[in-house]
Amino acid sequence: MNHDAYDDNYIRAILNSVKSIAMVGASPVNVRPSYFAFKYLAQRGYDMIPVNPGHVGKSLLGKPFVASLADIDRPIDMIDIFRNSSHIMPVVDEALKLSPLPKVIWMQLGARDDAAAEKAEAAGIKVVMNRCPKIEYGRLSSEISWMGVNSRTLSSKRAPIPTQGMRLSLNRMSVGGGETAASDRAAKNKSEP
Amino acid sequence: MTDRHPGFSTLAVHAGAQPDPTTGARATPIYQTTSFVFNDADHAASLFGLQAFGNIYTRIGNPTNAVLEERVAALEGGTAALAVASGHAAQVVVFQQLLMPGDEIIAARKLYGGSINQFTHAFKSFGWNVAWADSDDVASFERAVTPHTKAIFIESIANPSGSITDIEAIAAVARKAGVPLIVDNTLATPYLIRPIDHGADIVVHSLTKFLGGHGNSLGGIIVDAGTFDWSKDNKYPMLSEPRPEYHGIKLQETFGNFAFAIACRVLGLRDLGPALSPFNAFMILTGIETLPLRMQKHCENAKAVAEFLAGHPKVAAVNYAGLASDRYNNLARKYAPKGAGAVFTFSLKDGYDAGVNLVSNLKLFSHLANVGDTRSLVIHPASTTHSQLDDAAKVKSGAAPDVVRLSIGIEDKEDLIADLEQALTA
Numbered sequence A: 001m002n003h004d005a006y007d008d009n010y011i012r013a014i015l016n017s018v019k020s021i022a023m024v025g026a027s028p029v030n031v032r033p034s035y036f037a038f039k040y041l042a043q044r045g046y047d048m049i050p051v052n053p054g055h056v057g058k059s060l061l062g063k064p065f066v067a068s069l070a071d072i073d074r075p076i077d078m079i080d081i082f083r084n085s086s087h088i089m090p091v092v093d094e095a096l097k098l099s100p101l102p103k104v105i106w107m108q109l110g111a112r113d114d115a116a117a118e119k120a121e122a123a124g125i126k127v128v129m130n131r132c133p134k135i136e137y138g139r140l141s142s143e144i145s146w147m148g149v150n151s152r153t154l155s156s157k158r159a160p161i162p163t164q165g166m167r168l169s170l171n172r173m174s175v176g177g178g179e180t181a182a183s184d185r186a187a188k189n190k191s192e193p
Numbered sequence B: 001m002t003d004r005h006p007g008f009s010t011l012a013v014h015a016g017a018q019p020d021p022t023t024g025a026r027a028t029p030i031y032q033t034t035s036f037v038f039n040d041a042d043h044a045a046s047l048f049g050l051q052a053f054g055n056i057y058t059r060i061g062n063p064t065n066a067v068l069e070e071r072v073a074a075l076e077g078g079t080a081a082l083a084v085a086s087g088h089a090a091q092v093v094v095f096q097q098l099l100m101p102g103d104e105i106i107a108a109r110k111l112y113g114g115s116i117n118q119f120t121h122a123f124k125s126f127g128w129n130v131a132w133a134d135s136d137d138v139a140s141f142e143r144a145v146t147p148h149t150k151a152i153f154i155e156s157i158a159n160p161s162g163s164i165t166d167i168e169a170i171a172a173v174a175r176k177a178g179v180p181l182i183v184d185n186t187l188a189t190p191y192l193i194r195p196i197d198h199g200a201d202i203v204v205h206s207l208t209k210f211l212g213g214h215g216n217s218l219g220g221i222i223v224d225a226g227t228f229d230w231s232k233d234n235k236y237p238m239l240s241e242p243r244p245e246y247h248g249i250k251l252q253e254t255f256g257n258f259a260f261a262i263a264c265r266v267l268g269l270r271d272l273g274p275a276l277s278p279f280n281a282f283m284i285l286t287g288i289e290t291l292p293l294r295m296q297k298h299c300e301n302a303k304a305v306a307e308f309l310a311g312h313p314k315v316a317a318v319n320y321a322g323l324a325s326d327r328y329n330n331l332a333r334k335y336a337p338k339g340a341g342a343v344f345t346f347s348l349k350d351g352y353d354a355g356v357n358l359v360s361n362l363k364l365f366s367h368l369a370n371v372g373d374t375r376s377l378v379i380h381p382a383s384t385t386h387s388q389l390d391d392a393a394k395v396k397s398g399a400a401p402d403v404v405r406l407s408i409g410i411e412d413k414e415d416l417i418a419d420l421e422q423a424l425t426a
């Protein structure tokens, strides 16, 4: 599995199939990226569960915080980890003790731990690293196009009018999957010395 | 199902656009409105807090303009774009995100005269300094780097000289200095050159020229390549630090590889105000649909006219990178294999006066201060676009007193050549 770039179909299949998402490191502070993503994904119809031991007893947009993954009372499809790369492995270890196992482990923009990814993949779990599910959902549905962002997708179908709780179609024609975009190529060149 | 990769012409027609949600209108509607209603108080707060995607007020974003933004981002291979009122507005907005008083940029001397003025005079009052370098001498960029340098600025094909810049070589200097490379790609358009493929971090355009292409609408755009790490050494606090105007949001942390475009929108456009009219966005979008076809014709005509002038007894020199004899021909073959653009200069053996006569004798070429129109255009830069420069700077910028600039249109080339022939012999 190449974790430098993902085919749009890989991301699309994940976002189309998962229903419940546990967000580890969710913050109640409304300018933090995790809050943005939590709110957006809840509004797009995902069953969101905030995981943060520091906020147990409180709730995030009406959803009660839990201290750890083990405290969740129902199967979870995806774990979205809002922690630095150095804090990924313990979360993955905890996830691997769940029954049933989650289908997807997603690490937030900026977070990457290849060893943890390998471990999860060995257990049959799909892994995404260094991406934001809010941005990917907004991109594949082209909702993000309102911000002038290149969705890298095309469609000749009438656009939906997004409303609260509505799931948007992610099945647009892709323009070159992440890995062939010039900017990704250029970014790779840049990180070479 | 595997991803298909549509070609440039498909993107030029489709990227960013889709049938209107309410009416099914297939052409992109002109959303001629200042403002957009909110669903409820929470939606309003989410939009203002940058938590949700959507429209608030046309100074910050507009659905017609958003189609233009995504289309140009797609054509350039960038992550996002921001359309603004003019090419000059694009430059101010870009530098507002990068520079604090006392900071410096390095700019190529071969630039559009208006950009030289903007950097030299307008930027001075913001406390932004410019160091000039020679696009033909990469080492001159390296020598100009100081601890205050925050960016390097070049044109891919320079106005008026038509010379081609070695983007990759200058990108390497920028990378070493840890600063972004900004490329003004106005004269090339992404059809001829895609600077991001060659290491640019930010691309700017005057949409007024070939992208709009019909000489009817001002516009500018900023494309974020998504390649620069703004948080590496705290040199770019607009992107890396908590923003007080948004209650402490850090833009790069929140928006990742399109944070620069967001900064330009929510800190630049929002506060400086040079919004593009949705009507102009519509005109420019319509122009972009035929960009590939027009650029082919522009380049074919320009080459034919340049060849004609090069063989004319009254012409002293033709500077067109598409000619095999031109000093920039190797760079043109590398960076612009589909054509060397359609703006170039030439000089007459009888000097300044002969140039002035030629301009007044032309019947089909229009004498005006623009380039990149369907119509062929002519101007004498030394007395107009570059008149504020002193003589030495005129020569260095490619606008010596005896030089005439042409912007070749998409008319029949035989008619353009005939017009030049009669004007040269009149």
Ligand SMILES: Cc1ncc(COP(=O)(O)O)c(C=O)c1O
Pocket: B086, B087, B088, B089, B112, B114, B115, B155, B159, B184, B186, B187, B205, B206, B207, B208, B209, B218, B219, B220, B370, B371
């Ligand atoms: C290369 C180049 N950059 C920028 C500009 C400025 O663009 P605008 O006139 O749209 O502000 C021009 C205009 O002539 C130009 O030729």
